[in-house]
Amino acid sequence: MGPQTKPTLIKPGKDLQGTDNPWVNYLLKPLGLLAALYIFILSITLLGDSFKLFGKDFAETLLKTTSNPVVGLFIGILSTSVIQSSSTTTSIVVGMVAGGMISIEGAIPIVMGANIGTTITNTLVSMAHITRSAEFERAYAGAIVHDVFNILTVIVIFPLQLYTNFLSDIALWLEKIFENAGGFHFISPIKVITKPVSEMIIGLLQNSSWICAIVAIILLFMALKFIVDIMKTLVVTKVEGFFNKFIFKTTFRSLILGIILTALVQSSSITTSLVVPLVGAGILTLRQIFPYTLGANVGTTITAIMASLVTQDVSAVAVAFSHLLFNICGIAIFLPLKKFPIAIAKKLSSLTLKSRLIPVITLVLIFFLIPLALIYILR
Amino acid sequence: MFENFIKLFSKQNLLDQSYETTVTMLKSDLEMFRATMDVLRNEETAELPFDIYQKDKEINRFEREVRKNVLTHLAVSGVHNVAAGLALVSIVIDVERIGDYCKNIAELAVAHPEKLKGGIYETDLKEIETKVLERFDKIITAVEEPNIEVAREIMADYRGLTRKSDGILTDIIAEKDKSLTVHDAVVLALYFRYLKRIASHLMNIASSVVNPFPRIGFRDKSLDKKEPSDE
Numbered sequence: 001m002g003p004q005t006k007p008t009l010i011k012p013g014k015d016l017q018g019t020d021n022p023w024v025n026y027l028l029k030p031l032g033l034l035a036a037l038y039i040f041i042l043s044i045t046l047l048g049d050s051f052k053l054f055g056k057d058f059a060e061t062l063l064k065t066t067s068n069p070v071v072g073l074f075i076g077i078l079s080t081s082v083i084q085s086s087s088t089t090t091s092i093v094v095g096m097v098a099g100g101m102i103s104i105e106g107a108i109p110i111v112m113g114a115n116i117g118t119t120i121t122n123t124l125v126s127m128a129h130i131t132r133s134a135e136f137e138r139a140y141a142g143a144i145v146h147d148v149f150n151i152l153t154v155i156v157i158f159p160l161q162l163y164t165n166f167l168s169d170i171a172l173w174l175e176k177i178f179e180n181a182g183g184f185h186f187i188s189p190i191k192v193i194t195k196p197v198s199e200m201i202i203g204l205l206q207n208s209s210w211i212c213a214i215v216a217i218i219l220l221f222m223a224l225k226f227i228v229d230i231m232k233t234l235v236v237t238k239v240e241g242f243f244n245k246f247i248f249k250t251t252f253r254s255l256i257l258g259i260i261l262t263a264l265v266q267s268s269s270i271t272t273s274l275v276v277p278l279v280g281a282g283i284l285t286l287r288q289i290f291p292y293t294l295g296a297n298v299g300t301t302i303t304a305i306m307a308s309l310v311t312q313d314v315s316a317v318a319v320a321f322s323h324l325l326f327n328i329c330g331i332a333i334f335l336p337l338k339k340f341p342i343a344i345a346k347k348l349s350s351l352t353l354k355s356r357l358i359p360v361i362t363l364v365l366i367f368f369l370i371p372l373a374l375i376y377i378l379r
Numbered sequence: 380m381f382e383n384f385i386k387l388f389s390k391q392n393l394l395d396q397s398y399e400t401t402v403t404m405l406k407s408d409l410e411m412f413r414a415t416m417d418v419l420r421n422e423e424t425a426e427l428p429f430d431i432y433q434k435d436k437e438i439n440r441f442e443r444e445v446r447k448n449v450l451t452h453l454a455v456s457g458v459h460n461v462a463a464g465l466a467l468v469s470i471v472i473d474v475e476r477i478g479d480y481c482k483n484i485a486e487l488a489v490a491h492p493e494k495l496k497g498g499i500y501e502t503d504l505k506e507i508e509t510k511v512l513e514r515f516d517k518i519i520t521a522v523e524e525p526n527i528e529v530a531r532e533i534m535a536d537y538r539g540l541t542r543k544s545d546g547i548l549t550d551i552i553a554e555k556d557k558s559l560t561v562h563d564a565v566v567l568a569l570y571f572r573y574l575k576r577i578a579s580h581l582m583n584i585a586s587s588v589v590n591p592f593p594r595i596g597f598r599d600k601s602l603d604k605k606e607p608s609d610e
Contacts, residue, residue: 240393240455277454283447 029230036226038194043219044095044307045191045198048316050212051099053202058209062096066106069162071378073154074371076113081367086118087266088224090304090323092217097319098311104168107319108161111304112154112326113371115297119147120367121269122276123359129280130356139280140359141349146272146293147366148341148348153330167329171322175314178321191312224303228267235264236274243278248288251335258295268300286342294335297327393448394460397467400448402523404441404474405584407434409515411481412577416508418488419495419570425488431481438478442471466587469595470522473580480573480580487573491566498556500547500567507574510540514581521588530588534599537582544575 066072080089093107093114102110126143129136161167205211239261248254262271272293278284301324308320334341351358411434414427449464487495497504514533521530551559551568559567583596590599 237392237456240452241396243451243455274455278451281450281454283451 025234029234032226033230033234036223036230039219040223040227040307041310042194042197043216043223044091044098044310045194046201046212047092047095047216047220048098048311048313049198049202050209050216051096051101053207053209053212054099054101055209058101062101065379066102066110068378069105069109069158071375072106072109073113073158074374074378076110076115077117077367078113078371078375079110080114080117081120081371083221084118084121084269085224086114086268086300087303088220089114089117090301090320091220091224091307094304094308094311094316094320095216098308098313098316104171104315104318104322105165108167108322108326109158111319111323112158112161115323115327116147116150116154117367118269118300119143119150119272120363122146122273123363125273125276126280127359129277130359133353135280136356137349137352138282138286139276140352141286141345142276142279142284142289143272144348145286145290145341145345146296148344149290149294149330149334150297152334152341152344153326156333157326157329161326167322167325168318170325171318172314174321174325175317178317179314191310194310224266228265228270231265232267232270235261236270243275243284248284248292251291254288255291255295255331255335258292258297259299260295262296262299263302264299266300266303268296271296271299286345287338290338290342291335294327294331297330298324301327392456393452394456394464394467397445397448397452397464400441400445401467401470401474402519404438404445404471404478405515405519405522407438407441408474408477408481409519410434411478412484412515413512415481415484415488416512419484419491420508421494422488423493425485425492427485431485435478435482438475442475445471462592465592466595470584470587473583477577477580480577483573484570487566487569491562495563495566495570497567498559498563500550500556500571503543503547504567504571507540507544507571507578510536511574511578511581514578518581518584521585525588527589530585531599533585534582534589537578537598540578541575544571544578547571 066075076089076093080086083089090111093102093110096102097104097107122143123140126136126139129139157167201215202212205215242257242261246253247257258271262268265271275284275289275292279286279289301320304320304323305317308316311317348362410429411431414429415431418425418427446468449468453461453464514536517529517533520526521533548568548571550556551564551571554564556564586597586599587595590597
């Protein structure tokens with residue numbers, strides 16, 4: 001029977017060509033996941049080792065550049081907008097901190113920027129609805145409510161961090177608790193299996209700092225892409241029943257779903273993008289998905305925490321914890337005040353009815369032009 | 380609340396659930412059809428064993444649920460099952476329409492509480508009723524399993540039934556049976572029309588089991604060798 005005559009109604013669960021194959025689900029995918037996790041840990045170790053090879057002059061230049069927190073913030077936005085993964089940005093930052101390339105104070109604004117930059121993905125997903133006005137208005141609001149929350153959080157927390165340094169202080173305090181509880185001893189065996197391989201790669205690449213760093217970043221990209229793809233098929237398809245009114249009925253359930261699902265999938269871009277078409281179709285409301293997107297912000301910090309623990313560097317762990325703290329602070333402030341980000345998102349999305357160019361221009365301005373211009377002016 | 384959580388952890392994904400909901404809807408349609416046909420043709424009252432409007436509302440709710448679940452499944456789990464999802468969304472429209480026609484038959488029974496007799500068309504009417512009932516049983520099997528051969532049987536038999544129904548309708552309008560009162564003739568004409576519409580919707584559903592997505596609602600191409608196309 002050729003493709004033209006294939007019947008449409010295939011009973012779900014009877015098709016073993018796709019994700020229902022038990023060999024793929026229970027053997028190949030977990031093995032692939034373990035391999036990807038190993039490459040992720042190796043890439044972070046290699047990244048930290050590579051940065052140590054760069055030398056004092058390069059480190060000083062980079063430290064000087066990122067010493068301006070505003071520049072750091074916009075570097076975070078721009079780099080994450082380009083690679084569409086805050087986990088990758090924060091993991092690279094953690095590796096750089098471990099390698100002594102940037103300070104904790106310089107890293108925190110980049111991490112804050114990464115939070116904003118990562119929302120570009122769901123905004124792009126909402127653009128798929130652009131040809132249907134009412135649907136696009138809802139989908140766009142569902143996407144930018146995340147952007148609005150992140151921008152508002154930065155507006156409040158960034159100056160506070162600048163003047164009080166409270167995020168790094170609390171993060172260092174948390175790191176001490178973690179260290180005293182023997183956290184690093186738990187992680188050290190992992191380093192045993194990655195450090196020799198990292199040293200071997202550096203040796204093979206003849207101690208070239210740039211090539212080693214590029215190889216580490218490529219490995220990091222590949223590993224995260226694999227982890228996200230495998231976890232998406234293992235987890236997301238199994239929890240699709242959660243995307244209903246029952247789970248999204250209360251703020252708490254919605255928030256917890258966002259945290260757990262994103263921590264498992266390790267990509268807030270994926271989990272927040274999932275709900276955009278559902279908001280566009282009117283199945284979920286903005287009020288229902290708002291706590292979920294905030295939860296996704298918390299869940300996504302797990303990747304940088306894992307990366308920092310691999311480095312066993314106090315400052316790197318503190319940066320990863322500060323990412324988590326920053327998001328918790330944002331939730332503490334704007335979850336009770338949710339009507340403000342929701343109202344702003346609704347207002348912005350209503351502008352799409354006037355012109356469909358507005359969201360496109362806003363996207364280019366927020367994620368690319370403004371960061372580029374400010375980095376150029378302030379560097 | 381606990382029950383809701385258990386449901387969430389059930390092995391079925393939303394497409395599986397939609398599939399089962401569609402079969403449940405078809406079984407409800409069959410129950411409605413049997414009951415309404417019975418009160419119109421065999422009873423002196425229009426009293427049904429259930430509230431048909433409530434039943435119709437339930438089918439409408441199921442239709443919305445299937446649409447919502449299919450959309451959520453495709454948005455969350457990707458487009459692997461897109462054709463089956465779209466087919467289900469298409470099928471539930473037909474299932475819901477059948478429910479509406481059953482409701483219309485119940486309304487005919489209210490307007491015509493005494494037993495409806497077919498006059499000179501009685502034999503043909505009984506034959507059409509039997510065929511529609513058989514198709515109902517077959518379509519449930521065809522969708523539930525799913526069974527392409529059974530679905531093909533429904534599609535193969537469709538033309539004969541519609542031609543007969545249309546022919547009788549023309550005869551009623553032409554007043555071929557002078558013994559029929561206007562009251563009976565109107566009810567009979569409408570009843571024939573509703574039976575034909577129900578058979579057509581059952582054919583559409585069967586086509587989704589047999590045909591690829593663009594040909595849902597159209598004839599089975601393999602039958603074209605036997606008969607000229609009706610498209």
